[in-house]
Amino acid sequence: MLFENQQIEIHELPSTEDLDFQKLDARYLTIKIINHLVFFVVVMLAVGFFLLLENDFSWTPTLMIFMSVWGLIYVGTLLYMRKEFLLRGYVLRKHDIVYRKGWLWTSIVVVPFNRIQHCELSQGPLEKSYKLAKLNIFTAGGQSSDLKLPGLKKEEAASIKEFLLNQINEHNYA
Amino acid sequence: MNTITPDPDFSLPSRQSRAAIVIFVLKFVNNTFRKGWAALVPIFIALRKFSLEDWQIYLLATVIVLIYISFSYLSYQRFYYYIMGDEIIIEEGVLYRTKTSLPFDKVQTINFKQNILQQVLGVLTLQIDSAGSSKQEINLEALKENRAKQFRDYILDRKEKVAPSGTLEKRIAESGSDREEDVDEKRKEKTLLHLKPIDLIKIGISQNHLRSIAIFGAFVWNTYAQLKEQLDFDEDEKIDQLTGIIGSEWLGRLGLLIAVALILSLIVSLGITFFRNFNFRLTETSDGIKKRYGLMERHEQSTTLRKIQSISWGDNLIKKIFGLFVFRMYPAASNELSRKKTISVPGSYQKHVNALIDLIFGEQAAVDYSRHRMSKFFIQRTTLFFGLLPAVLLAIVTYFFWGPYSAFFLLWFPLALAATIVYYKKWMLYISEEVVRIQYGVFSHQNKMIRLSKVQAVRLSQSPFQKRKNLAALDLYSAGRNFSFSYISYELALQLQNYILYKVESSTDKWM
Numbered sequence: 001m002l003f004e005n006q007q008i009e010i011h012e013l014p015s016t017e018d019l020d021f022q023k024l025d026a027r028y029l030t031i032k033i034i035n036h037l038v039f040f041v042v043v044m045l046a047v048g049f050f051l052l053l054e055n056d057f058s059w060t061p062t063l064m065i066f067m068s069v070w071g072l073i074y075v076g077t078l079l080y081m082r083k084e085f086l087l088r089g090y091v092l093r094k095h096d097i098v099y100r101k102g103w104l105w106t107s108i109v110v111v112p113f114n115r116i117q118h119c120e121l122s123q124g125p126l127e128k129s130y131k132l133a134k135l136n137i138f139t140a141g142g143q144s145s146d147l148k149l150p151g152l153k154k155e156e157a158a159s160i161k162e163f164l165l166n167q168i169n170e171h172n173y174a
Numbered sequence: 175m176n177t178i179t180p181d182p183d184f185s186l187p188s189r190q191s192r193a194a195i196v197i198f199v200l201k202f203v204n205n206t207f208r209k210g211w212a213a214l215v216p217i218f219i220a221l222r223k224f225s226l227e228d229w230q231i232y233l234l235a236t237v238i239v240l241i242y243i244s245f246s247y248l249s250y251q252r253f254y255y256y257i258m259g260d261e262i263i264i265e266e267g268v269l270y271r272t273k274t275s276l277p278f279d280k281v282q283t284i285n286f287k288q289n290i291l292q293q294v295l296g297v298l299t300l301q302i303d304s305a306g307s308s309k310q311e312i313n314l315e316a317l318k319e320n321r322a323k324q325f326r327d328y329i330l331d332r333k334e335k336v337a338p339s340g341t342l343e344k345r346i347a348e349s350g351s352d353r354e355e356d357v358d359e360k361r362k363e364k365t366l367l368h369l370k371p372i373d374l375i376k377i378g379i380s381q382n383h384l385r386s387i388a389i390f391g392a393f394v395w396n397t398y399a400q401l402k403e404q405l406d407f408d409e410d411e412k413i414d415q416l417t418g419i420i421g422s423e424w425l426g427r428l429g430l431l432i433a434v435a436l437i438l439s440l441i442v443s444l445g446i447t448f449f450r451n452f453n454f455r456l457t458e459t460s461d462g463i464k465k466r467y468g469l470m471e472r473h474e475q476s477t478t479l480r481k482i483q484s485i486s487w488g489d490n491l492i493k494k495i496f497g498l499f500v501f502r503m504y505p506a507a508s509n510e511l512s513r514k515k516t517i518s519v520p521g522s523y524q525k526h527v528n529a530l531i532d533l534i535f536g537e538q539a540a541v542d543y544s545r546h547r548m549s550k551f552f553i554q555r556t557t558l559f560f561g562l563l564p565a566v567l568l569a570i571v572t573y574f575f576w577g578p579y580s581a582f583f584l585l586w587f588p589l590a591l592a593a594t595i596v597y598y599k600k601w602m603l604y605i606s607e608e609v610v611r612i613q614y615g616v617f618s619h620q621n622k623m624i625r626l627s628k629v630q631a632v633r634l635s636q637s638p639f640q641k642r643k644n645l646a647a648l649d650l651y652s653a654g655r656n657f658s659f660s661y662i663s664y665e666l667a668l669q670l671q672n673y674i675l676y677k678v679e680s681s682t683d684k685w686m
Contacts, residue, residue, distance in 0.1 A: 010669050010672070010673055011669075013669075013672040013673060013675075013676050014672065014675075014676075015668065015672050016634070016668070016671055016672060016675075017668055095675075095679035096675060096679060102635075104637075104638045105635065105636070105637050105638070106635065106636050106641075107633055107634065107635035107636070108633065108634045108635070108671075109631060109632070109633045110631065110632050110633075110671065110675055111630070111631045112631075112675060112678045112679045113679075114678070114679065114681075115629075115630045115631065115678060115685070139630040139631050139651065140506060140630050140652075140653035140685075140686075141629075141630030141631050141651030141652055141653060141656070142651060142653075142656070144649075144651060144656065145630055145631035145633070145651030145656075147631070
């Protein structure tokens with residue numbers, strides 16, 4: 001047949017619903033929590049230092065209340081972060097990569113391979129010690145459509161990157 | 175072939191036209207005045223104080239002029255452009271040399287610009303824009319007209335060879351026949367739209383006058399503030415007197431002031447529109463769309479059809495009476511530069527809009543739509559968060575200062591409700607086999623349209639509320655502009671996401 005023009009049944013198209021998502025490495029969660037705690041502790045220390053310097057402790061009760069409220073919110077945030085992180089996942093399909101995020105506010109981003117501009121690995125100091133890496137996938141759709149996949153094992157990230165680069169080359173020189 | 179023009183060799187570093195010296199002088203003078211004109215005032219005052227002799231002043235003036243000219247001459251002398259390998263190279267700078275290189279495959283658009291001086295000198299500005307994260311741009315401000323055209327054609331030719339497009343045979347056939355014909359002949363242009371003076375008047379009248387007033391006001395204020403800072407005027411007292419007068423009979427004067435401001439802004443808008451868009455012409459070229467316009471400054475902007483990612487068109491209350499639309503085309507660009515690259519048509523009629531849609535998307539692409547509305551929950555949520563809550567909060571907060579008068583803020587709620595209902599009624603999502611179009615607006619009708627295969631990534635998201643009501647939001651990211659549909663049913667969002675992915679992944683066309 002020279003030309004095929006089959007009718008497309010929308011319901012038969014591959015769906016992004018109910019995919020078997022690959023979980024991210026839970027050790028990345030530890031890194032996230034450490035980063036947040038460091039910030040929290042630094043702010044606490046700065047406030048304490050300031051109070052010492054001024055030698056004025058009349059504000060201490062107010063500050064204590066303020067700090068404890070903030071601390072409670074902080075704990076809440078950390079719990080949400082944990083729950084949210086455990087729900088994250090990605091899937092590599094034949095033609096695209098799917099990334100799911102969120103607990104109460106959820107989102108699914110899909111980037112087709114033939115629209116990826118380039119991809120790279122990045123590693124923070126903590127990630128390095130855990131042998132984790134972050135995979136950044138860039139499209140021409142601007143920052144909001146760039147896919148950032150944190151918490152991948154170094155080798156895993158490298159092999160996905162290799163795979164994606166192969167896909168990009170295939171599409172560019174097909 | 176009548177005349178044999180020697181193929182220009184662009185691989186050797188060449189200077190621009192000598193006219194560049196004149197243009198550089200004016201540019202430097204212009205720069206001095208623009209950036210440092212306020213600094214000139216104290217200099218003049220100082221000159222007065224020192225009471226220089228006439229000859230000393232002449233000498234000083236001559237020295238300054240000489241500095242300008244020699245600097246411009248050196249700038250011209252040390253400015254080179256050439257092509258090395260697959261890159262366009264610019265070397266420039268008198269003291270600090272800079273070297274800019276731009277690979278052919280990064281070249282996005284090549285535009286011409288010509289102001290009055292350049293018209294007299296017979297040269298023009300060649301602007302080469304690039305895409306992607308490397309925010310590069312090349313400006314050659316004084317190229318002889320035919321040299322500029324040769325350079326452009328050469329770059330476009332080489333660019334094609336570096337990155338062969340899907341329709342390679344067609345391109346080769348075209349470039350083969352190019353050489354046989356005259357440079358201007360080959361790009362047969364078909365006028366798509368030409369704005370006559372009467373159209374310009376309509377466009378001028380239907381401009382956003384509030385914006386004109388703001389621009390004009392900002393200009394006046396800025397000038398005044400700079401002058402005041404320099405000359406140390408003691409105007410505050412006078413202004414206090416002035417505002418005192420206004421304050422005493424302010425109601426009558428306010429009406430007069432608004433009337434004057436409106437008339438003034440109408441004149442300013444008309445003037446700006448006329449100067450800027452004089453002889454506006456949109457043409458279809460062999461490979462894309464070209465726009466030319468301007469009275470004092472002639473501009474030329476062009477793009478290929480393939481590069482256009484999405485389009486938009488819309489009216490406003492006055493434009494609706496005239497049947498006018500502002501039409502915009504968004505070529506692929508990194509986000510930071512996208513505004514500059516947008517090809518905007520200040521006034522077009524329905525037939526032009528239809529013709530442009532047919533040209534850009536193909537005549538079959540934009541038919542057979544299925545239509546979809548937002549969920550009614552949009553009205554409920556929007557009026558709650560942007561109507562009721564702010565109205566009540568403002569009323570409560572201001573109650574402590576203004577007492578019962580703060581109840582006026584409650585009026586915000588019915589206004590917001592009305593606007594939201596109108597927005598809901600106008601909002602419509604059209605999906606065809608190839609394109610998606612969205613229509614929206616409160617006081618105006620706005621439209622956005624994108625070819626599904628131009629989408630870069632798709633995002634489906636749900637808030638807790640949307641989850642409860644089985645709704646979702648869908649974001650389409652493109653290199654031109656992003657599309658966002660909120661409060662559509664989850665099934666629709668999911669189906670559309672799957673369908674768009676199917677379209678993108680099965681498409682073999684280059685998206686740019």
